Amino acid sequence: MKNFIQQLTAQEDLNFLLTNRIPRMTLTRFMGWWSQIKNPWIRDASIGIWKLFSDLDLSEARKTHFESMHDCFTRELKPGARSIDMREDILSSPCDAIVGACGTIEATQVIQAKGFPYTLGSLMGFSPRTGELVHSLKNGTYVTLRLTSSMYHRFHAPANATLEHVTHIAGDTWNVNPIALKRVERLFCKNERAVLSLRLQDGTPLVIVPVAAILVASLRLHAINLLLHLDYTGPDEIPCNIQVTKGQEMGWFQHGSTILVFVPPGFQLAKGIETGQRIQMGQALLEKLS
Template identity: 55%
Template sequence: METSIQQLTKREQINFLLTNRIPRRWLTFFVGWISQIQSPLLTKVLIWIWQLFADDLRLQDAKKRKFSSLGECFTRELKDGLRPVVQHPDTVTSPCDAIVGACGKIQGTQVFQAKGFPYDISELIPDFHLSHKYRDGVFITLRLKSSMYHRFHAPVDCSVSKVNYISGDTWNVNPVALKRVEKLFCKNERAVIELNNDHPTSSITLVPVAAILVASMKFNFLADTLDLKYQGPNEIECDAQFKKGDEMGYFQHGSTIILFATNNYSFFEGIETGSPIKMGQPLLSGHLTRFRKH
């Protein structure tokens, strides 16, 4: 059986070297800095360079076509109506535009990020009570490519009472890196967000994972941006309520969201590795009660 390294093409190896065998932290700080410079001319140049490497960058879908900084382009909003959200209460919709990565059943508490590379849920979610909820449940990895819409939305009616921020590395999260770096998601900067609903036996948790270049997550319901410079508490209390499809936050650059669900959920037909999905499209089917205020 060939090793994962032998299976990589030369192009994949070059990609891996260029994006991971470099001072990732300092490159991330640099890109974070340059992406916030307010200069329409510089922004045009940076977007042109970005388009050389990013496929399918559909800026015509954005609410605005002119940007004052690269960061503003990264976090662009879409025109109204482009992402209709399926509202059936038993349907969990995709929280973001993405390419489906690994997905399927959780084997006990073991999740496979790539062939031969398992990790335990507790290594990604360092909360025993929460991680244990997903024993024998389901998971899906949603990769937001750098060219995609970077905002993410509530996949169900829910409330959020806490965000657990976990500082970490800034490995690239593309498929090449996943084949080479064991337990990559457990090493990167990430946040754990349990979505509370009124059903006593159903649970869904989102784990946004940041990556190289602009390792930054902004949640609309938190005052601070969670990035490599964040010095606040790891467990951040909050009181946020969402209807399905409401915007929760955004990445400053393409990254990944891992969604965990209890074992009373199953995937819709067509959800498989490598398939594209849009925010608001059906992802999981289960027995979910709409969130109600008390």
């Protein structure tokens, strides 16, 4: 049964239809409510269905019992399940992921998928502050990190840094899988997202952009004690001055989604980082040039 379902959803036209040509916002709000129901029958049935559609593996989970499907989605890992590359010239991966498009930022343009570019301005917004940030990243390096639904959904600081500003940008909830990325132009610029502006200890800017997706559209940020979601009505520009240490947990998604990482010139992709590569939180992602 599981193999049949996975073969069925692997058909691109059907996958796109089932995960995009539906009431995305309504379904996402419903799932946000449904996933937090603390009923053992609903929890077990929901996780059982989830397993049919994915390769969910809970062997690394810190807990062995979950109160709800949401509790399972946002699970912590056992102590020591991930090791952090602590070398000073390395930015570690903020999350478990499959590496998507990555490489050099061409002026201020990056690639979503083959033939589908987008600009940093359209992703991060067009405020004066964002303009300065985009300029600082010109001709730098970027990495797209896709979290599948079954992965560990918490994300962590890639380095010792200061979180200086958070920008929340309301948007849609398109699926962010490779099938949708090949069909929907500027998809990351359409979905709900948060722009996390950090500064490394030597003054270098680092930008992390968690992008929400269908069934997700909810992002917990620990540093500012905030839950960003479809119905969020608080401030969209949030200045802050919060120190984070490498490997420190910064927040979580309610489900799978994408994290985009941007750095200015002076960095390169770490060895082995290429499109399609699976990576774990804490592994070397970007390397500072000497």
